Amino acid sequence: MKNGLEIQEFFVEGSNQRASHVLLHITEPITQNEKDKGYFFAVIEVNNSYSEQIGQLQQIIDDIEIKYYNEENTDINNYFESILQEINQQSHSVLHYKDSHITVLVGILQKRHLTLAYHNTPIAYLFYNTQNGLQGSEIIDKNEKETPEQLFSSVVEGEMKDDDYLYVASASVSEHFSPDRVRKIIQNKATRQGALHIQKVLDNLKDEYSFGGIVFHTPKPQIEIKRYQNTKADALGSQASMNELLNTTRNTADTLSPSLLKNLKDKFLSLFKKEKPITNPTEKKSTKQNNRDITTHSNIETNFRSNKKNKNKKISEKILILFGRSLVLIFNSIFFVIKKIITTLATWLTNIFYLITNKSGQRTIIIDRFRNTLNERKEKIKNVSIISKILFLALILIAIIFLGSIIYIKIKDNKEAKLAQYETMIQNIIDKKDEAEAKLLYGEEGKALEILNETQNLINNLPQDNETKINKYIELKNATDNILNKLQKMNSVITEVIADFNNNKPSSPLQKIINFNNNIFVYSNDDKNMYQVNLISKEIQIKNHENQPNLIAADTPKEDDKIVFLTKNNSIFEYNKSTESLSNKDISFPIDNAKIENLVIYNRKLYTLSPINDQIYKHSQTQTGYDRGTAWITKKSSSLSKAISIAIDGNVFVLTSDAKILHFYGGEEKVFAIQGVHPELQNPTKIWTYANSDYLYILEPTNRRVVLLDKDGNFIEQFTSSDWKNPNDMLVDQDNKIVYILDDNKIYKFSTK
Structure with missing residues (x-):
């Protein structure tokens, strides 16, 4: 190896240049003076970039390169640092673009001496051989404090040894390739193959972000074989080596993906070559810029380069000419193919028509013609020599093997890329899961929930094409x-079915339950029967209430001596122990057409909820029922128009259909907010509490759960069961810590202990 150094870059352009823009630059020295100064390289990533900002960064790279190579200075390291200091004084504006984030790394590799300068935290690792194999060391100290007004605030120097690898890359690459994974790749593959593998995997991601990086390798010195000097090749210098490397990559791609229209491809290439002037390969090129001559170094640049107007004009002319000739060739080829297809198809259709109809006796002629053609082909094949036949079969076999090899390589590469992508996804999921556990351990529940939601999205995107x-x-x-269950304090409870009414065949799904004297009564506004379940014997009795239809709500006082039922038309019925039947009771309201949705009894007073009138009415008991009641709420800021359930413990709590709880005391509304419930409440249906309970119980059918809050609105815990489908109603036995759930015409029982 002539220069004792292997260099291979990789670059993938993302779909969103605004979100991520990568500049990748390598300068290979040509003259002896430039070779003494070594290689200059740069890797820059800009997130939320601006076109002016990209132009400024590209100009900074050009300025560093020109000043470094044009100065006759033997103290290279100090001079490189002085160039960076000068750049710092001139580059303030590039750091001040709104919401833009820049990661920069520039460096010099002079023989084996490495100098790096950087901004923020780009990727830079040195991999070196030990007895235990290839090991890695991070070059950049990520804990070092940056100087916000300087583009380059830190410089790192060191020496590379034989068989060392230097790996630099844009920051986004670390999201998909950890340093350990890169170490394994370059340990098991050649430098070029390893970089191309990284590029292929990143390209298959089809990400909106751009990626770029370089791998340097200092191989061990090997014995050189003397040969005759080729002055022409030497004059080309390292540029020819680099071009040969790039052409090798392109030729390999052509071999793996041979064109099905090779002649057409050759014509394209010949057309382009006609427009390209022939130049002397040993002649140095120079450009005029700012009234001074600058040597153009051999570069590999990616993703951005501002060009001169005259160059743009030449390139545009070539593109227009090539495009026009390409269109002519394409149309001619398409016309020829279509003409051939139509002619062949017409001939076959005509022959088929004559064979079927035998028009003008053509059937015999066509059959004879076909036989003659077939016999001629057979005769030609018979006259071919055995060697020619063998060679022909061998050629076919070789073609099949060749095509099969290409297909196999393509399939293998595709599988490897998919496997690498799958492994990256798995590792990202594991990392996020571990991060969520750490956040939960340190009490950062909000951040842990956010990370877990991201993790679940990643898991849902995992392929599941094999066991x-x-x-x-x-x-x-x-x-x-x-x-997530730990975070949400979700308890999956074991339930017991204490009654199944499906055998009783109710005329409509049962919707409400109420407890009374060690019995649970189950009813529905559309069913003429009410079902009584004894909690001790679990015996079911059916009670007909055909004369008292449309029961929609009920409650019992703490004395447990009666049940008060509410109907759709605002009537009141009582059920007591002695009569074991429903009897109508008087009640009226302060206004006409009061639409009552729910009721609750507290201290022998009846409270009725009227969302349409935005009020709660308080009724006292009379000999024949209840009085007309008075408006209880005197001061409030919230509307009761969506109120669906009410509970009282001295304070009044009203649950709304949009998952809010309104808190009232003494007729006045108090501040109340639900906090810490994950996932948030969706369409809850019932709230319950009493003076002997420290909690608010909320039934939410959407997520099949019972949520417990303290009376300040703070989340305590929640309960769910895989047995539940769509819970309709809930009863709470606070003394025994038991909750009863009505669901699918069944009563489930579980303990909250």
Whole structure:
């Protein structure tokens, strides 16, 4: 190896240049003076970039390169630092673009001496051989404090040894390639193959971000074989070596993907070559810029370069000429193919028509013609020599093997890329899961929930095309769900079915339950029967209430001596122990057409909820029922128009259909907010509390759960069961810590202890 150094870059352009823009620059020295100064390289990534900002950064790279190579200075390191100091004084504006984030790394590799300068935290690793194999060391100190007004605030120097690898890359690459993964790649592959593998994997991501990087390798010195000097090749210098490397990459791609229209491709190339002037390869090129001559170094640049107007004109002319000739060739080829297809198709259709109809006796002629053609082909094949036949078959076999090899390589590369992408996804999921556990451990529940939501989205995108991947998906999903349950304090309870009314065939789904004297009564506004379940014997009795239809709500006082039922038309019925039947009771309201949705009894007073009138009415008991009531709410800022349930413990709590709780005391509304419930409440249906309970119980059918809050609105815990489908109603036995759930015409029981 002539210069004792292997260099291979990789670059993938993203779909969103505004979100991520990468500048990748390598300068290979040509003259002896430039070779003494070594290689100059730069890797820059800009997030939320601006075109003016990209132009400024490209100009900074050009300025550093020109000043470094044009100065006759033996103290290279100090001079490079002085150039960076000068750039710092001139580059303030490039750092002040709104919402833009810049990561910069520039460096000089002079023989084996390495000098790096950087801004923010680009990727820079040195990999070196030990007895335990290739090991890596991070070059840049990420904990070092940056100087916000300087583009380059830190410089790192060191020596590379034989068989060392230097790996530099834009910051976004670390999202998909960890340093350990890069180490394994360059340990198992040649420098060029390793960089191309990284490029292929990043390209297959089809990400909006751009990626770029360079791999340098200082191989061990090998014995050189003497040969005759080729002055022409030497005159070309390292530029020819680099061009040969790039052409090798292109030729390899042509070999793996041979063109099906080779002649057409050759014509394209010949057309382009006609426009390209022939120049002396040993002649040095120079350009005029700012009234001074500048040597043009051999570069590999990617993703951005501002060109001169005359160059743009020449390139545009070539493109227009090539485009025009390409269109002519394409149209001619398409016309020829279509003409051939139509002619062949017409001939076959005509022959088929004559064969079927035998018009003018053409059937025999066509059959004879076909036989003659077939016999001629057979005769030609018979006259071919055995050697020619063998060679022909061998050629076919070789072609099949060749095509099969290409297809195999393509399939293999595609599988490797997909496997690498899958492994990257798995590692990202594991990293985020671990990060969420750490956040949860330190009490950062909000951040942990955000990370877990991202993790679940990644898991949902995992492929499941074989049993192994399905098992991995289930494993990661269960692990994430366990963390989420810890965060949400979700208790999956074991339930007991104490009554199943499906055997009784109710005329409509049962919707409400109420407890009374060690019995649970189950009813619906569309069913003429009410079902009584004894909690001790679990015996079910059916009670007909055909004369008292449309029951929609009920409650019992703490004395447990009666049940008060509400109907759709605002009537009141009482059920008591002695009569074991429903009897109508008087009640009226302060205004006409009061639409009552729910009721609750507290201290023998009846409270009725009227969302349409935005009020709660308080009724006292009379000999024949209840009085006309008075408006209880005297001061409020919220509307009760969406109120659906009410609970009283001295304070009044009203639940609305849009998952809010309104708190009232003494007729006045108090501040109340629900906090810490994950996921947030969706369409809750019932709230319950009493003076002997420290909690508010909320039933939410959407997520099949019962949520517990303290009376300040803070989340305590929640309960769910895989047995529930769409819970309709809830009863709470606070003394025994038991909750009863009505769902799918069944009563479930579980303990909150």
